[in-house]
Amino acid sequence: MNSVNYLLGVAEAPASLTHVLHTLRAAPAWQPFDTRAVEFVKRFSQKLLTAAGIREHPELAALGHWFRGANLHQLAQKYPTDTGDALVMGRGLAFHVAPSNVDSVFMYSWLLSLLAGNVNVVRVSQKASAAQTFLISVLAQTLAEEVGVPVQGRIVLLTYPHNDAITGALSDACQLRVVWGGDATVRTLRAIPLRPTAIEICFPDRFSACAIEAMALLALDEPALAQLASRFYNDAFWFAQQACSSPRLVAWVGSPERIDAARARFWLALEHELARRQPEDAEAMSMARVAASFEYAGAALARPDGDVGLSPSQPLRLTLERPLNETAKALHCGNGLFLELHLPELVKLAAQLSDKEQTLSVFGFTRAQLRDLALALPARAVDRIAPIGEALSFAPVWDGQDLITVFSRKLLLPAF
């Protein structure tokens, strides 16, 4: 157990994990949006936004912006801590498992857990990244300020090599386990027993899509089209199209003629946007999307348009030859590859989706059309429908779960 390396929140280095967990478990749970937690997160957000070097981490700037004071106060209004028949409280010790590469979505979840009233121990990747080091230093500075004093002892960041005994000890001590990672990580963690009274929330691999109504796109003037392309760029090219909510499939809805015209306009506008914004396109990224294209072709799942062969630059587009299935989703590696699909009406998309789907970003549909699609979906399919441009925006309801609510508990207390 001495292979645990504490990155934040535990002062003396050779502290035994048992002792650390004992102390963390002894800390009381707070009620959601306790002033002490809110003030700390607010200050952390300010410091993050004004830290030197924040421009190199736009995703962390977005994080800081989201946790700004005004947003926290607005959010707090939605979660009363005394409902008249119950008190709401944090669950206690929360154990968070982060994915290998620091992902800002994961940061949102443990900060929300702090706001929900929990004490948090966060296992981060062994592989330090620039973003991770940056975050830890800003967190440490905030903890050292006066506003950090009440929160000391409620946040521990640590790392350790793959070790079932350590994960087991943490899982046995916590009241809430939050796992971010691939399906394999989720399966591995699930096999490690959790304290009987604890609950678990997992965020496994997901697949996300986008749907565009052809006629609505054709109705856009040039500036509006350029704006749509720019919003789509933000959804698809941040995180190299590898976030759970990055669109990997574009479903076109309308008559064949309109779809043809709309596609031509849209992809041209996106090309202009790519030329303007110059996203990262490392050799390895190019080769990864090329290899995926060969896999799609070999399995007769998808093909490029026309008969000129493969054009490897991003966006690399392939049209699905058969309904979207698990293989087609599993082969997708991100990196600027788009599967396309043509449908006469939006509701027909429902049958091709499964519990793998997370976000559907949309353009040009009425709420009634989206509602019809939602009601036709298979069980557990699609957690979120968002306008194009907001696929990566964080919401406190994530993967279908209201995080503040699941991170806290209700203690029934009727009016006497």
Added chain:
Amino acid sequence: MMQTDPLSEAVPAWPDLPLDIAQPYGFRADAKGPALLDTLNALTRWHIQRSAPYANMVERLFPAGAQAATRAEVPYFPVRLFKTLELRSVPETEVIKTLTSSGTTGQAVSRIYLDRETSMRQTRVLSAIMASFLGKKRWPMLIVDSADVLKDRRRFNARAAGILGFSTYGRDHWYCLNDALELDAQALQAWLTRYSDTPVLLFGFTFVVWQGLYQSALRQGVQLRFPPGSLLIHGGGWKRLLDQRVSNEEFKARLHQQFGIERVYNYYGMVEQVGSIFMECEHGHLHSPSYADVLMRDPHTLQPLGVGQPGVIQVQSAIPLSYPGHSLLTEDVGTLHGQDDCPCGRAGSHFTVSGRLPQVELRGCSDTRVMA
């Protein structure tokens, strides 16, 4: 180019190897170019008829199909597809060996299916290449590995396949490493006393030679001299040596210094194209034999590159019949240095390999490394 047998319908008419097989470096571009292109086109046709996934790829991604006008137009696919697709051009019952390789992209394993004829073609081609370096006689042969690598004969990994393939060119084989890949110096000394005046052939994988022979001898304080004229052939990639900052030049110098080995030849080859290897010459360039060639492609546009421009290496070979592997895009980076003009005098293209393409970084929440 098609071999036909009107007497028996059971014997398929496979595309023959081009030109005179006994002269791997004897044909200049004007003769080799058209002959190899014809064979590659015939192989494309052959595999389209026999492998559905291959036919799917060609039909969707290569408009020229089996009518390529240049070698650059011959369809190809990335080697990593052997890990995910079943790429076989013969019925399962005709498979006599399955070669496997783990490569670097995750845990999946490549599967290369060999039938009798393909296996024989590999041997014929490798023999011709070896004969041009070793002559016809068989040399006493030291294998720098442990005999344990060969244990599972049904499912060969790349190392076992390489060792067995090259073993044919030697006699009185001796495996000089124990199962922990450490040098058994005493046993080697005893074997060497039999050949004080006869040059011996050493064969091994680059990193095994470095760790198991060179570093192990250094650690044990063993002083060994190989007979004058002894020759080492090694291959399998430089990744682990580059990690230790050992260059080809240093590798050669250290082996010379420690063991007196003067002739050290690297080769570039892969389990996906056994047989038609690219041997290094005295000037440090890798050479295409007449039955194979390379092409460098730009990793972003996939357009073929000219002399002096580093790119992703595509390998083409006239050998594979039982799997559609006659034209493959590797994950290696190399530079073409010329055609028919190496100072060593061998005809054909010559090139160097500089390393591997970096793998993609996993980001966002799509991480699949288990608690790494």
